[in-house]
Amino acid sequence: MKHALVKDIFRTMGKEKKRFFSILLITALGVAMMTGLRAACNDLRYSADALYDEQALFDIQVSSTLGLDDDDIEALKTLDEVCGTEGEYSATVYTDIEEAHQDVKVRVLGEKINIPTVVEGTLPQAENEIAVTEGYLLDSGKQIGDTLTFTESDSDEEEAVFADTEYVITAEILDPFDVNNREGSTSFRSSASEEYTFYVTSSAANVDYYTAAYVLVEGADELMCYSDEYIQLISDVKTKINDTLKEK
Numbered sequence: 001m002k003h004a005l006v007k008d009i010f011r012t013m014g015k016e017k018k019r020f021f022s023i024l025l026i027t028a029l030g031v032a033m034m035t036g037l038r039a040a041c042n043d044l045r046y047s048a049d050a051l052y053d054e055q056a057l058f059d060i061q062v063s064s065t066l067g068l069d070d071d072d073i074e075a076l077k078t079l080d081e082v083c084g085t086e087g088e089y090s091a092t093v094y095t096d097i098e099e100a101h102q103d104v105k106v107r108v109l110g111e112k113i114n115i116p117t118v119v120e121g122t123l124p125q126a127e128n129e130i131a132v133t134e135g136y137l138l139d140s141g142k143q144i145g146d147t148l149t150f151t152e153s154d155s156d157e158e159e160a161v162f163a164d165t166e167y168v169i170t171a172e173i174l175d176p177f178d179v180n181n182r183e184g185s186t187s188f189r190s191s192a193s194e195e196y197t198f199y200v201t202s203s204a205a206n207v208d209y210y211t212a213a214y215v216l217v218e219g220a221d222e223l224m225c226y227s228d229e230y231i232q233l234i235s236d237v238k239t240k241i242n243d244t245l246k247e248k
Helices: 002-015 017-054 068-079 134-140 228-248
Strands: 059-062 083-088 090-096 100-108 119-121 130-135 145-150 165-173 196-200 212-217
Touching: 059 228, 068 083, 068 212, 068 228, 090 134, 130 134, 134 165, 134 196, 165 196, 212 228
Parallel strands: 100 196, 130 165
Antiparallel strands: 059 212, 083 212, 090 100, 119 165, 130 196, 145 165
16 A cells, blocks of 8 residues: 555656646745744854953843942942943933934943944043944044034033033944944844943043943853843842842
């Protein structure tokens, strides 16, 4: 019976050669396409993960409506699961482009965490130097060496995190926080609510409290950041961080 069935299948294939090879070709193309798409997605994830590791992008962000101080940073460092932590000064400011106010996120350069990738120029060294993203240079028409100004608040009663002064552009950078950059080859990354991001030195900050703290988790750089293992590791450490800061 089995022998007869096999013989009948081959006889049918012989009679319907065009139809058989058409179906075979369509199936092969479908398999090749799905395999290629899967491989491309995996390559993008691993490429993104490698870039995040290169920039030492944070694993956990810690924030508080009242701000954070050095004691909070030291408390985070006591955790065995934490291999690095830094406090950050940041603020949303406004700058004029073509006579219109644009939202900008200004951040202080980290020492070992969240390091921007330099596309051109050098990172700021002095208090009046600043690094900007490609999007700002394109929209404003400015270049490295030009100056810019920004205003942090329209109210004089609010304490400004950064000095409202003139800054010299020293670098074009790729913002590590922007995981969906709108320019060119980094379109796999996620954009923040602000239109642009600027980076200044810590000496430009006028406050003595941190607006956020960023944490690197021990062993996290060895895991692919989109994997279930990474997500579980970060979740466990988040719980310990919350318990530690509540006890403080």
